[in-house]
Amino acid sequence: MPIKVAPHIAGLIPYPPGKPIEELEREYGISGSIKLASNENALGPSPKALAAITACLAGLHRYPDGSCYYLARELAQRLAVPSQRLVFGNGSNELIGLLAAAFLASGEEVVTSHPTFLVYQNVVQAQGGVNRVVPLKDMRHDLAAILAAVSERTRMIFLDNPNNPTGTVFSAGEFEDFLGRVPEGVIVVLDEAYVDFVDPELRLDARRYLDGPVPVVALRTFSKAYGLAGLRVGYGLMREELADYIHRVRQPFNVSTPAQVGALAALEDDEHYRLTLETTAREKARLAAAVTELGCRAFASQANFFLIDIGGDGRALYEHLLRQGVIVRPMNAYGYPGYIRITPGKPAENDRFLRSLEQSLKELGYGR
């Protein structure tokens, strides 16, 4: 007897897994490759986080603290919010899923953009919800069209700011105007995975919107600016009423001990954080100028990555760069077949990327 699977589960498209670097290297006969594909922190994890993680290992026979007590206390103090407003997850990805599990019933709707982070649509579908997808306009969230897509069945709106993969942001004014028009009863999820990299003048303060008639849930992560993507820890900032529901659907020990300890130490490592932002800003500007010189178009971005229109087939360029040990992200899955997305690495890695890019563009006949 074939296994019975609900059509909304059978129709899910798995997240493109990506092979381990070691496998890619074996397949392509290369070594020492560099990965500029996943918006990770080029400088690595904070040394203080590594020390804290190492120090906690002897206690791994114990279950983690299910309340993330110390991490919540430190973060609450830094954000000047009560710790009851914070909910931690196994990466902010888990929180996206928990929001859908808590607030979305079968057949109810969520409005998202396209292209944006691919996880939103997936968790909605997995939950039996319905995606209403609104195209970006000039590579930005089209807030007016998103409002027009809201119906009586809409429960949530997912907005990442900056948007992945375009790196664009909306302003506080635009967001407030938008919130004023969202019907009550809808939750607006503001995914701030890249908020650390945004120009301070362009940054909006999610704390101001938690208690409005349209509740906002802000999502943050330790995977990007804090350099702990492999550890899996992120959090949501929301009013207590919503946090209570998330606690009911989450697993009691969803954040491991190393993740809690590492995140806390990373939070306290101001030096590594500052160096990360500095290096990212500097290398991003340098790379954008250099790829423009090579005849490509670099798109301005408020995040730690940016899109490049390479004037050819992005997938072909991706393959070509891969054979030289340089891993970038092709954008076919996002609907930009002529673009690649790149996350600046360390200065020497970026030099190598530029050399390989120049070579590949020449061989493929793209760019200038």
Ligand SMILES: *Cc1c(COP(=O)(O)O)cnc(C)c1O
């Ligand atoms: C990288 C990223 C995240 C982070 O996910 P984690 O599960 O915390 O690693 C969240 N949202 C967006 C838009 C991202 O690009």
